[in-house]
Amino acid sequence: MLTACAIATAIAWGAMSVPARAAVPESDQPIKIVMMGYSGDNIIMYIYGKIIEKLGYRIEYTPADYLGQFAGIETGDLDIGSPGWDTTAKAALKAAFDTGKVLNMGDMGIPVQEDWWYPLYVKDVCPGLPDWKALLKPDCVKALSVAETAPKARFLSGPIEWGGHDAERIEAMGLPFDVIHAGSDGALTAEIVASIKRKQPIIAWTWEPFWVPAQYPGEFVKWPDYEDACYDDPKWGMNPDKAFDCGRPKGKMWKTAWAGGETIWPKAYDVWRKMQLDTKTMGELVYKSDVEGVPTEQVAEQWIEQNEAVWKPWVQ
Structure with a gap:
């Protein structure tokens, strides 16, 4: 029969063998989230930012150019990128991912x-x-x-x-x-x-x-x-001397992030990977902003308040 001392020792060793769950937020460093200037993208970024604020993270919404943002993400001056569209950012996204300093965090779930x-x-x-x-x-x-x-x-x-x-x-x-x-x-x-x-x-x-x-x-x-x-290849297509003699690519909306941030804010990065929206939702949110005149930040707050069942799995 184990003595009280032996039992206490066993419990202590058992506790030590279970890895401690990392506290969230893991760092008090602010996460710099790109705001590109287009209402649709800004609504996405506000939804993400305000959800991870609920977990205790500090957020800095940082203006940046659509294509110029990737250089800032590469250097760590920006942390979470505004989604890049295959239609216009295909080459820029590939170049950024190829550096290994910009993470492909998956698509947003919206064909574009x-x-x-x-x-x-x-x-x-x-x-x-x-x-x-x-x-x-x-x-x-x-x-x-x-x-x-x-x-x-x-x-x-x-x-x-x-x-x-x-x-x-x-x-x-x-x-x-x-x-x-x-x-x-x-x-x-x-x-x-x-x-x-x-x-x-x-x-x-x-x-x-x-x-x-x-x-x-x-x-x-x-x-x-x-x-x-x-x-x-300029030789492709109707003009053998010029490139771009075709339509734009179709595709998806891709989430990006600074690779160095994964070890600083792993939970916030996990939320960004999980975040998904759909075409109907996105159209309705942009209409609220552009036509009804609701500020983009308020549009995001209203969506979060009304759709907890959608975003709750992203933070679990």
Whole structure:
């Protein structure tokens, strides 16, 4: 029969053999989360940030350019990246992951596409759409021309820091267009909606998931299908001397993080890996912000309050 002393010793050794569970947060260092400036991405980042704040982490929301963020993540100046889309950040994401200093944290669960888009009534002045060759016709070019670009047509693009290779595509495919960059996603959207209300012909950059193509009848221009060689090898495609003579890639929205942060905040990184949203949810959240005028931070807070059953498994 064990003595009281022996029992106490056995209990003590048993306790020592069980690994201690790491306290959360593991560090009081703030986690620097990228805020890119587009309402949809900012809502995602606020949802993540506010959920891990509930675990005790300190957060710094840090503005950064969409493509420029990857250099900051590489050096550890930024910790959690705003999701990179295959459509415009495919090459930048690959380069960042190849360094080993930027982690691929999985996709967000939302398929994406973004490209040249037009409201359906534009087909009246550009018959042949969605085939891209309709954009070469003089009457179509004239209808899409504005004072800034005449006699060429205008393609209304997103903010210049979004990338997208629009100018390269125009040159490679011989399109009589000039690119005009909107100053922000809000300005881009406002110009599209204003044009639709006036029934003014317009070709502009939009994307899915997003409320504009969901709310207004329209189509994406149909280009030659994307292949990696289109961007990498000028000999690919219709123009043997120029790359980018095709549509943009479609794909997913990828989560990124500074590799060095995994050992500092392992639980916060685990939450980021688990976090998933869907197309319908994302469209509804962006609509609340862009159309109903609810601040993005408040949109995120409301979603967290109403969807505990969705996000609770991410923190377990």
